[in-house]
Amino acid sequence: MAAKFGTSGLRGLVGELTDGTAAAHARAFARHLLDNGLVESGATVHVGRDLRPSSPDIAGQCMAALAAEGLVAVDCGALPTPALAHSAMAQGAASLMVTGSHIPADRNGVKFYRPDGEIGKEDEIAIASGAPAFAGEPVDPVAVGGDAPMGEAALQAYRDRYAGFLPAGSLAGVRIGIYEHSSVSRDVLRDILQPTGAELIGLGRSETFVPVDTEAVPDSIRAQIRRWTTEHRLDALISTDGDGDRPLVADETGECLRGDALGLITARHLDADAVVTPVTSNSAIASHAGCRVWRTRVGSPYVIAGIAEAADTGAARIIGFEANGGVLTGSDFQVGKAFLSALPTRDCALPILAVLAAAHQAGKTVSMLVAGLALPVAASGRIENFPTALGQRLVASLATNIAEREAFFAPFGGVRAIDLTDGLRVTLPGGAIVHLRPSGNAPEMRCYTEADSAEEAEALVLSCMARLRDHAGSGND
Structure with a gap:
């Protein structure tokens, strides 16, 4: 099996997943859930996907594999990873997301979620060791692509999660570009921001998959963002990677903000009493966060383990983030009228909203807000x-x-x-x-x-x- 677990989920070339490898790992995931009493036979598993062309086929194979283990796979259609995880967790259900995140379309991947959140390294080991037992078994994919009411409900719950984060009409007169490309979050981000009164300008929508790595934005995309910012007189530009768990934010000059700066702004805006972030984040985070900081290896499973460690020390307002900008909440937070239940998986919407809210409240431009962090x-x-x-x-x-x-x-x-x-x-x-x-x-x-x-x-x-x-x-x- 050439496909392997990376920093967040199973990854490999499309052919290394559609050959039965993705299905074998889905069966091993189901068996792991059942054997450890995390779900019972007949339980539902929510299945989502991003917009790359291979995702429907892989999702269909994974759904068939889950059914083979006695679980009920529910097609949630195309939706952001954090929306899928948020909805499934609220219903006490496991979930599975077919996405390669930011990597090119010739590759893809699968992310796995227990009913209590994203899997950890011990779960990964169990799934990887169990998958070979199912290798080579025939797979009759489930047809996907029709109506997905569970997915629509998940999207609405995701919109509702952030309702009232910013007061209605508070961003009136602010011009925000949305670099839509092939992000599965492109429409729901607009829905979330609409009540703020900001003028939202859609840019660069593509029906062909565009890999956007928010941690290493290519020079060609940076140049395009600067052109759009000037042409449309933008106060900010926002975007995400393919599955909506990594944000991209550019300031009013068209310069892209680093993900660790987004994470630090979010932690401060939410008045976190603990921050968990990998060693790839800026070295000054520890001295600038205003609270205790845990450093981890790279990858959301390590950040989630760090969040658990912070909770064990009594921390009650825990924020995790990675250098790619994805933010995890290890605690419940009340922000304005929005109640944010703990969501221990990367999310793009929270850091985007936090930056816009922090700049608005301080009466500053986004570039001024970032400069005020005084990070190396x-x-x-x-x-x-x-x-x-x-x-x-x-x-x-x-x-x-x-x-x-x-x-x-x-x-x-x-x-x-x-x-x-x-x-x-x-x-x-x-x-x-x-x-x-x-x-x-x-x-x-x-x-x-x-x-x-x-x-x-x-x-x-x-x-x-x-x-x-x-x-x-x-x-x-």
Whole structure:
């Protein structure tokens, strides 16, 4: 089985999922739920999907697999991952989302949710170990694509969740662009924002799947966002990845905000007493959050485990977020007239609304709000089509071989300190930071940097990615 669990769910090439692998994992998921008393035979499992072309077929196969284990799979149609999870959890049901999130359309994936929320690493291990027992078994996919009343109800519950977060009419006169592309959240975001009175301008809608990585926005998309911002005189632009669990926000100048800045603004706006975020988030989060901060490895299962740890210490207002901007609520929150029940899975709507609300309440532009955070300047990039195994070997070698590490970082002045929590995070002699890690979702190498200026941070990304290519090509891996 070539498809594997990554930082959030099962991922692989479409052919590696439609060959029965996705169905085998769905059966293993069902068996895991039943064997551990998380659901009873005959229980419903809500099944959703994003808008990439392979998702209906994979969803149909997964629904057939769930039925084979005695569960009732309910087609919820195309909807955002957080909307599916929110609705299923409210009804005490498990759920399954077919999505590759931000990765290209030749790939896809499956996310699994217990009745109490997103699965953890122990659940992943159980599902992965159980799936081979079902490999090769014939699958007769369930037809999907018709009416999906459960999905419509889930979308309405998601709209209702954020009703009153901002007072009605409070954003009158504010111009907000919605980069719609092929995001499954493109219409529901408009519905959520409509009562605020903002002027909403739809942009870039596409019926062909567009992969948008909110953690490493391509230069071509950044340039388009800047053009739209100028052309339409926007005060902000919002968007998401494919399944709506990662936000993208650009300010009134067309500059994209980093996801960790979105998370910090959200935590402050909700007056969090605990923040949980991976080591890839800005190093100054701990000193700027105004509360205790837990650092984790990359991936929502680790953030969820950190949320549980924070709760064990007595924290009552827990926010988790990742460098991609997705925010998880580990506690219930009341914001304006909106009651937000705990939703321990990434969500795009909350950070988008929090930024707009915080800027409105402070009487500031979005860029002024971000500047007020006074975070070190950070940048990130990725090398696509970089084999995962190669990236893992390369990072492991740099982490353990001191001479090789010193030689690699010699052009940057050497190494002052390292952190091996997830990948290799290096502090350079001048205080700048370089963090290298292979993606857990696709064959990509990620590079994160922090420096005193945007120019230096971006230059570090480009230089480090060039060094990685050269290092891999030289056989030093």
